[in-house]
Amino acid sequence: MHIFVDFLQNNFSYYLLLVFLIGLVVGSFLNVVITRLPLMLERGWKKECCELLKIDKNEANEERTFNLVYPPSHCPFCGYKIKISENIPLLSYFLLKGKCKNCKKNISIRYPIIEIISALSVCFIAFIFGVSIQAFFAIVLTWALIALSAIDFEKWYLPDDITLPLLWLGILINTFNIFSDINSSVFGAIFGYGILWSVYFVFKLATGKIAMGHGDFKLLAVFGAWFGWQNLAPIMIFSAVIGIIVALTLIINKSYDKNKGIPFGPYLAFSGWISMILSPYLISSYLNLVA
Numbered sequence: 001m002h003i004f005v006d007f008l009q010n011n012f013s014y015y016l017l018l019v020f021l022i023g024l025v026v027g028s029f030l031n032v033v034i035t036r037l038p039l040m041l042e043r044g045w046k047k048e049c050c051e052l053l054k055i056d057k058n059e060a061n062e063e064r065t066f067n068l069v070y071p072p073s074h075c076p077f078c079g080y081k082i083k084i085s086e087n088i089p090l091l092s093y094f095l096l097k098g099k100c101k102n103c104k105k106n107i108s109i110r111y112p113i114i115e116i117i118s119a120l121s122v123c124f125i126a127f128i129f130g131v132s133i134q135a136f137f138a139i140v141l142t143w144a145l146i147a148l149s150a151i152d153f154e155k156w157y158l159p160d161d162i163t164l165p166l167l168w169l170g171i172l173i174n175t176f177n178i179f180s181d182i183n184s185s186v187f188g189a190i191f192g193y194g195i196l197w198s199v200y201f202v203f204k205l206a207t208g209k210i211a212m213g214h215g216d217f218k219l220l221a222v223f224g225a226w227f228g229w230q231n232l233a234p235i236m237i238f239s240a241v242i243g244i245i246v247a248l249t250l251i252i253n254k255s256y257d258k259n260k261g262i263p264f265g266p267y268l269a270f271s272g273w274i275s276m277i278l279s280p281y282l283i284s285s286y287l288n289l290v291a
């Protein structure tokens with residue numbers, strides 16, 4: 001292990017290439033999570049509702065096994081089973097010209113986009129954090145944020161199955177001071193949740209409307225837990241600014257739905273990610289300032 005780490009440190013471009021390739025492969029898996037996790041959750045919720053209301057589950061196909069690995073990858077239109085040779089991240093999409101080999105229907109452009117975002121963003125993290133334990137955890141967080149953002153864009157919620165484990169992981173790693181000290185981490189988690197919950201509560205009292213979802217509170221709690229309470233204000237301000245810019249752009253293009261609003265999760269996720277990248281620089285510039 002030690003020899004491998006030494007090798008990567010001495011051959012930085014190999015390290016970046018390795019991370020890029022892993023990023024592509026994991027990006028391909030993230031597509032599976034983004035597509036299937038919401039379906040799995042919705043199935044579970046329906047089942048619970050039926051049990052609670054004592055309604056017979058009449059949809060027989062709901063009983064079939066469905067999870068992240070089963071059934072194997074297939075075309076959503078014709079059911080064509082995708083071979084491993086046709087499932088190479090990024091490359092296969094272009095070789096197949098974005099169409100199913102069997103029925104020629106278009107494959108969603110989301111697949112290659114997620115793969116390339118995953119590869120480039122973790123490569124960037126590797127470049128910034130070097131060969132380090134911080135890089136490892138920052139990459140894990142990056143992948144989780146990509147999945148969360150894409151699910152929020154498509155389904156308008158941030159699944160607890162991703163946000164809550166991230167929250168615990170943030171507190172756990174900071175008991176070893178990976179990104180922050182443990183006190184800042186615990187206060188960050190509490191304040192992160194509490195601040196957005198208060199905004200939500202006051203807005204609801206004042207207007208009777210719901211401005212954001214509970215998933216957003218949990219996501220800000222995640223950033224508090226990972227990077228400490230000190231990062232909460234910049235993250236909130238930055239995400240609000242992006243959210244306003246996006247909403248204004250949609251209003252100008254007349255594609256803004258006033259009743260629907262916009263999902264806040266992706267902007268929050270992006271702001272948190274940026275603050276993770278900038279925080280080492282901010283801390284060193286603070287230190288320089290003090291020195």
Ligand SMILES: [Zn+2]
Nearest residue numbers: 075078100103
């Ligand atoms: Zn097909």
